Amino acid sequence: MFISFEGIDFCGKTTQIELLKRYLENKGRKVYIVREPGGTVISERIREILLNKKHLEMCDETEIFLFSGARAQLVREAIRPWLSEGNVVIADRFFDSTTAYQGYGRGIDLDSVKKIHQIATGGTVPDITFYLKISMAESIKRQELRKTDLDRIERSNDNFYERVISGYEQLALDNNERIVTINGSRSPEVIHEEIIEKLNEKMILSS
Numbered sequence: 001m002f003i004s005f006e007g008i009d010f011c012g013k014t015t016q017i018e019l020l021k022r023y024l025e026n027k028g029r030k031v032y033i034v035r036e037p038g039g040t041v042i043s044e045r046i047r048e049i050l051l052n053k054k055h056l057e058m059c060d061e062t063e064i065f066l067f068s069g070a071r072a073q074l075v076r077e078a079i080r081p082w083l084s085e086g087n088v089v090i091a092d093r094f095f096d097s098t099t100a101y102q103g104y105g106r107g108i109d110l111d112s113v114k115k116i117h118q119i120a121t122g123g124t125v126p127d128i129t130f131y132l133k134i135s136m137a138e139s140i141k142r143q144e145l146r147k148t149d150l151d152r153i154e155r156s157n158d159n160f161y162e163r164v165i166s167g168y169e170q171l172a173l174d175n176n177e178r179i180v181t182i183n184g185s186r187s188p189e190v191i192h193e194e195i196i197e198k199l200n201e202k203m204i205l206s207s
């Protein structure tokens with residue numbers, strides 16, 4: 001069972017992933033969480049380069065290859081071996097993030113983005129993806145509450161984020177068998193309940 005979570009910054013992925021992990025472990029499942037970019041020694045080093053706020057000169061093409069390089073390593077070193085042992089893998093972002101941020105957000109041609117995904121993942125696709133939908137205003141509100149320093153990507157302007165949001169909307173329309181849109185502006189408990197409901201509906205939990 002391979003589950004991914006998507007959405008703009010501060011949409012609540014990490015919160016929901018922790019709740020889901022606890023739920024599945026209580027049902028006796030072994031659960032691994034991976035975050036992107038990251039999750040292996042090499043991918044975490046790539047993460048440092050990608051998010052370092054000093055690297056403002058990074059061009060869009062370098063950005064997409066670095067995200068995809070981190071993913072290629074994560075898929076082969078961690079995700080596939082864990083899945084093949086029958087475990088649950090929950091990914092905090094996967095290739096939909098690249099389509100939304102580098103494709104729709106930065107404007108890299110979407111056909112090229114798809115080809116890069118194919119090489120990076122070698123065809124490994126989540127069984128189900130939860131897109132936690134919040135508005136730009138909600139994201140900014142949560143970011144101000146958290147009061148952490150912004151990383152390089154978070155320093156992108158609001159127009160970029162509006163394009164990322166429309167990208168996620170389009171992805172959800174184009175992949176409605178896999179991507180489930182969840183209203184992320186409600187309480188964490190209500191969102192968690194809906195996620196469990198959707199997993200049961202799609203019989204993902206019984207596999």
Ligand code: Z5A
Binds near residue numbers: 036097
């Ligand atoms: N990126 C990319 O461009 N291309 C790619 O291919 C990939 C990634 C894979 C990774 O950042 C950045 O890389 C990300 C996309 C880009 N960038 N930006 N900008 P990251 O890994 O550091 O962070 P993130 O993925 O954006 O997640 P996050 O900021 O840590 O947020 P989150 O995991 O979605 O949310 P959270 O930590 O659960 O919650 C955020 C805050 O909201 C926190 O204070 C919570 O207490 C609060 N929260 C959570 N749920 C709720 C609800 N339901 N109501 C109210 N408040 C809530």
